[in-house]
Amino acid sequence: MSERLPVVDRLIFLLFLIIIAVPFVTPMKLPLPISPSTRKVYEVVTGLKPGDAVLWVTDFTLSGWAEVAPGEIAILNLILDQCREKGVKLVLATTYSGESMAVVKRIYGKYLDFSGLKYGEDYVFLGWVPGYESALAGMASDLHATVKTDYYGTPLSEIPMMKSLRRKEDFALFGFSSSTSPDPYPRQWSGVPIVANILVATVGWLMPYVEKGIVVAYVAGIKGGAELEYLMGKPGMAMGLITAQSLAHFYGVALVIVANIYYFGFARREKG
Amino acid sequence: MEMILAGKKAELIIFLVTIAFLYIYIERAKRGKLPRIRSFPAIEALREACARAAEMGRDVFYSTGLGGLHDQYAPMTMASLGILGEVARLCGEVGARLKYYAVRAYLVPIVQDLIKTGYTLAGRPEMYSPDQVVYVGEQQRSYMAAVMGYILRERPATVIILGATFWETINVLGAGAVAGALQIGGTPRLYYLPVVACVCDYYLIGEELYAASAAVTKDPPQMGVIAGQDVVKFILLAILVIGLILTSLGFPLIDKLMRW
Amino acid sequence: MSMLKRIEIPLILYAAVSIFLIFEYFTGIGKGAATEIIGWGILLSVFSYLIGYIALLRYHILKISKREEGWPYSIIILICFIVSFVAGRVHKPTFDYIFANILTPLQISMLSYVGFYTYTIFFRGARTRNLYAALLLAVSVVIMLWQAPAARAFLPALGPIGEWIKNVPNTGAMRAVMIGIGLGLITLFLRTLLGYEKSFLGGE
Numbered sequence: 189m190s191e192r193l194p195v196v197d198r199l200i201f202l203l204f205l206i207i208i209a210v211p212f213v214t215p216m217k218l219p220l221p222i223s224p225s226t227r228k229v230y231e232v233v234t235g236l237k238p239g240d241a242v243l244w245v246t247d248f249t250l251s252g253w254a255e256v257a258p259g260e261i262a263i264l265n266l267i268l269d270q271c272r273e274k275g276v277k278l279v280l281a282t283t284y285s286g287e288s289m290a291v292v293k294r295i296y297g298k299y300l301d302f303s304g305l306k307y308g309e310d311y312v313f314l315g316w317v318p319g320y321e322s323a324l325a326g327m328a329s330d331l332h333a334t335v336k337t338d339y340y341g342t343p344l345s346e347i348p349m350m351k352s353l354r355r356k357e358d359f360a361l362f363g364f365s366s367s368t369s370p371d372p373y374p375r376q377w378s379g380v381p382i383v384a385n386i387l388v389a390t391v392g393w394l395m396p397y398v399e400k401g402i403v404v405a406y407v408a409g410i411k412g413g414a415e416l417e418y419l420m421g422k423p424g425m426a427m428g429l430i431t432a433q434s435l436a437h438f439y440g441v442a443l444v445i446v447a448n449i450y451y452f453g454f455a456r457r458e459k460g
Numbered sequence: 461m462e463m464i465l466a467g468k469k470a471e472l473i474i475f476l477v478t479i480a481f482l483y484i485y486i487e488r489a490k491r492g493k494l495p496r497i498r499s500f501p502a503i504e505a506l507r508e509a510c511a512r513a514a515e516m517g518r519d520v521f522y523s524t525g526l527g528g529l530h531d532q533y534a535p536m537t538m539a540s541l542g543i544l545g546e547v548a549r550l551c552g553e554v555g556a557r558l559k560y561y562a563v564r565a566y567l568v569p570i571v572q573d574l575i576k577t578g579y580t581l582a583g584r585p586e587m588y589s590p591d592q593v594v595y596v597g598e599q600q601r602s603y604m605a606a607v608m609g610y611i612l613r614e615r616p617a618t619v620i621i622l623g624a625t626f627w628e629t630i631n632v633l634g635a636g637a638v639a640g641a642l643q644i645g646g647t648p649r650l651y652y653l654p655v656v657a658c659v660c661d662y663y664l665i666g667e668e669l670y671a672a673s674a675a676v677t678k679d680p681p682q683m684g685v686i687a688g689q690d691v692v693k694f695i696l697l698a699i700l701v702i703g704l705i706l707t708s709l710g711f712p713l714i715d716k717l718m719r720w
Numbered sequence: 721m722s723m724l725k726r727i728e729i730p731l732i733l734y735a736a737v738s739i740f741l742i743f744e745y746f747t748g749i750g751k752g753a754a755t756e757i758i759g760w761g762i763l764l765s766v767f768s769y770l771i772g773y774i775a776l777l778r779y780h781i782l783k784i785s786k787r788e789e790g791w792p793y794s795i796i797i798l799i800c801f802i803v804s805f806v807a808g809r810v811h812k813p814t815f816d817y818i819f820a821n822i823l824t825p826l827q828i829s830m831l832s833y834v835g836f837y838t839y840t841i842f843f844r845g846a847r848t849r850n851l852y853a854a855l856l857l858a859v860s861v862v863i864m865l866w867q868a869p870a871a872r873a874f875l876p877a878l879g880p881i882g883e884w885i886k887n888v889p890n891t892g893a894m895r896a897v898m899i900g901i902g903l904g905l906i907t908l909f910l911r912t913l914l915g916y917e918k919s920f921l922g923g924e
Contacts, residue, residue, distance in 0.1 A: 197638055200839050204839050208835075218869065218873070219872075219874075221869055223879075251600060251627070253828055253831070254831065290819055290824055293820070319759065371532075391886060392886065392891060392893070392894045393651075396894060409867070414869070430869060431870075433868065434870040437864045438868060440839060441865060443839055444857060448846070448848055448857075463747050465746060465747060468746050471746075479910055482906070482910050486916070534908055535907065536904075562775075564772075565770075565772025566771055569771070591782065595772050601826075601827045601830040627834055631833045631834060634838070634844075637844045648900065650893065654856060654860060655841060657856065659841050659844065681916040685910070685911060689903050692903060693899070696899060
């Protein structure tokens with residue numbers, strides 16, 4: 189039994205590869221309208237006041253890297269800008285799984301700009317707080333009881349900026365990134381303005397919370413990340429990928445049309 | 461009522477009313493008043509799917525998706541396991557080999573038991589082997605790689621994916637389409653249901669999975685809760701419609717009640 | 721020993737814990753104990769990995785001993801498993817290296833399959849067999865173009881249409897799904913409490 193894919197599949201794959209490689213070989217600039225949801229994220233984050241505290245939970249896994257990481261990098265760098273300019277405090281954590289730590293280490297180590305900021309006074313990293321929704325619930329009700337130390341083993345009571353951050357009411361903004369169902373976050377952290385960075389496929393899942401105002405703004409997928417980078421004036425990973433995504437979507441639409449022409453034009457004629 | 465936290469009284473009442481209706485309909489079903497559940501083409505096709513595999517001398521591949529029994533996807537996994545028992549029995553009747561790839565460790569002994577019982581009920585206990593259940597790790601990617609490799613190599617005649625499915629479904633169903641398998645899919649997780657609807661020959665949409673599982677197992681309590689759930693849904697729908705009308709007329713009574 | 725095998729024991733444990741957690745949710749009484757119990761649950765679920773390790777090792781060792789098709793790959797799997805397991809216990813930098821430089825790129829590569837097989841599905845499955853399939857495809861095409869910023873620049877109408885699809889029918893459907901999932905969980909709770917749901921105990 190042949191293990192090779194049929195010719196038609198190989199042709200589809202080859203064309204797909206060529207089409208998404210084109211923007212990397214020949215840089216192309218395509219228009220980028222900004223969606224209301226991304227603009228709202230920008231306004232919410234830049235509207236933070238001096239001394240406000242933000243808790244950001246990076247909870248997506250490697251499977252969501254391509255879609256969620258660009259937006260994550262853009263949002264966190266935007267918050268870090270607020271830390272520099274206005275003295276906003278940022279607490280970082282992850283709750284989903286040990287795999288999220290791999291994502292966190294990549295992003296925090298390689299892509300975020302902590303220059304001009306002091307650990308313990310401007311930002312703190314809590315590490316992996318196991319438990320997912322129960323960890324979120326615990327942090328919302330009593331952060332110090334749920335997380336005894338930061339990622340480096342320092343008790344929270346000894347970290348200057350953490351002394352006044354004990355429960356969700358002490359935070360001006362809660363944010364999360366997720367590559368799966370986004371339900372647990374608004375469930376546990378409602379009452380605090382929430383910003384989300386999610387997959388395009390899970391936007392529908394988040395909309396009931398957006399309509400109720402529990403989630404105030406969200407960034408979805410590579411497109412959202414690119415829009416945010418554009419608003420920040422700092423092109424990054426997302427703007428590098430968005431052209432390829434646009435072309436890939438056009439290819440998908442073309443395939444749907446070709447498939448129907450083939451089916452109605454040729455295949456049915458062969459059958460009958 | 462003073463003991464109940466503010467904002468949760470209405471929630472508690474809805475919870476207790478739901479429990480009450482579910483209990484009533486379970487008891488009715490146990491006393492023989494079984495609700496009528498419509499037929500599902502996907503379930504009626506199971507016998508055809510297993511017979512196809514037996515004729516072609518190939519496997520029936522079954523998956524309950526990535527959900528487990530400890531998370532919010534437990535009801536989906538439970539429903540799928542109910543159908544798996546029936547598929548195992550059908551495979552035993554027609555003489556087809558059933559293969560299952562487990563992505564949760566604790567599902568291995570559970571599914572082994574289900575398959576063994578299915579074959580035994582069909583009078584073919586000798587067809588069962590523990591190696592019909594393969595554990596591929598807790599990771600979505602390892603599961604996807606293992607299942608795609610299996611489908612493209614072994615070319616099962618039938619691929620059945622029912623339960624909590626995630627994005628790996630796209631790849632697995634794509635591999636099944638390339639392998640020319642008859643595919644049956646269904647999930648209450650709507651993200652990838654369009655893919656299931658496009659590629660599968662038969663499918664269950666959303667909560668049809670729960671109803672189908674009840675119809676397959678013919679378990680009175682399971683059938684009773686389907687009817688009980690439907691009644692509760694009608695009640696909630698009525699509350700929503702009344703609330704919509706009242707709010708549009710300037711009386712947000714239902715909204716206030718829900719926040720009590 | 722036969723006493724431990726009775727199904728009443730896990731059912732009583734289940735009933736006691738779930739009813740307490742529901743009581744705590746609605747009243748707020750016993751929050752500390754509830755948090756502790758949830759923590760225990762997380763710890764217990766980790767033990768299920770042991771079953772997985774045993775199943776994995778058994779399957780591949782048998783495959784190697786019987787020289788079944790693909791048995792060399794089983795050797796590779798066992799070597800990778802043992803090396804990662806030992807490195808994680810004995811030498812963390814090696815484990816971190818394996819995780820960051822081997823596992824992570826491999827997993828991201830697996831994700832790329834989605835793109836390729838999605839397009840296979842477009843060709844093989846995206847056919848207007850009936851009215852509903854045609855409607856599904858039409859909406860899919862609109863949403864795909866809506867998600868391509870370049871298309872919205874040339875066809876501005878895509879913006880409001882896509883937003884409407886997202887905000888109205890999609891959100892409405894998601895709300896219904898959430899209600900369904902909530903009811904499903906309550907159903908599962910009641911059925912397990914009453915002892916009707918036994919599949920998690922492993923049996924008929």
